[in-house]
Amino acid sequence: MDQARRIALLIDTATTWGQGLIEGIANYARDNARNWLFSIEPRGKYDRMMLAPTWRGHGVIARITHADLAEQLMSLRFPAVNVSWYSLAEGVIPRCTCDERAAARLAAEYFLGKGYRQFAYCGSTLRPNYHDRFGDEFRQTIAAEGYPCPAFQPEPKEFAALDSEEQLQQLSRWLSDLPHPTAVLAFDDVQGRQVTEACAQAGLLAPQDIAVLGGEHDELSSRISSPPLSGIDQNPLEVGFCAAEMLDDMLSGRDLVEFNRMIPPRRIVTRHSTDKVAMQDDLLAMAVRYIRDHAGENFRIEDLLAEVPISRRAMEIGFRKHLGRTPREEIRRARIERAVCLLCDTDWPVTRIAAACGFDRPELLTRAFRKELKTTPSDFRKRGARPA
Known part of the structure; x- marks a missing residue:
């Protein structure tokens, strides 16, 4: 030594x-x-x-x-x-x-993948004179997809002079003026929890009216938020x-x-504050929910169509229009999201995780990981969890 x-x-x-x-x-x-x-x-x-x-x-x-x-x-x-x-x-x-810009892009992709088309950003009110590259990247990514993204940006000194209740009221008014449903990214979990509290004060439901994602994942902030707050695992x-x-x-x-x-x-840690599919077509939303609820099962498109009263052609067109991918691609995406959670939150071997995510063989999980995340399940696990 x-x-x-x-x-x-x-x-x-x-x-x-x-x-x-x-x-x-x-x-x-x-x-x-x-x-x-x-x-x-x-x-x-x-x-x-x-x-x-x-x-x-x-x-x-x-x-x-x-x-x-x-x-x-x-x-x-x-x-x-x-x-x-x-x-x-x-x-x-x-x-x-x-990488703050990569974190912002991950947040944008997450919301877009849930079908949201109305967005907003709540920056930190506790960092005067700070250049918020995270917020800039999120808004630019959303704008590149053709959607507006208003931001909560009060004058720092004036906002800091308000007491906590006055600050909450100002944030509540801003949230009430947004169209619903809107996906809101908050700078961090401190700001994210303030957004969920302001929603409650304004009589807004999260995630039904306002879906809230914190820019980081903090266990305590997530748990004491009502509803529990989703966040970005910054590795x-x-x-x-x-x-x-x-x-x-x-x-x-x-x-x-x-x-x-x-x-x-590393990933988005999904809690109740974003647990909603934002699609106006009820049948398509039902199909997406079925896929996510059954991601651990080895089901087929035919099984999905048996549960959702929609034609295969209509479902294909709807998925491409609203999500930018096919139903089969959505199934693979949901299975990978489940695998990511199990890799992060359990010490299960990859063979067990593959079976629990609807893959017949571990090689199929590895192939899907390489295609979607440009890595393998084992390397992904090592990247954020050094052995004890």
């Missing part, structure tokens, strides 16, 4: 994202026999973090969210890696984080692992392969 090195982790410990980052960093140190001693304190997501003036160590992994921390790390010249979406100290301190384990790998290279004097390393998001 190499000599002990002190590593400061300026990362929040209160969210699923922060906890996953820390776990990924610890996994890297363990898997590579690095004798790292971690300096870490309990912190909230919006705590203003700084290195203690008396701290003496070897390297830092930090969510650099304000200029003072960026300037402190640059002046101290510790090897450091930024794991935040903020691009402070860009070109000086390397960065490893979830914090892999981000932490890769950030630690970058820091290790710097500590060892090796050149970085990538100065800015963007890790793709």
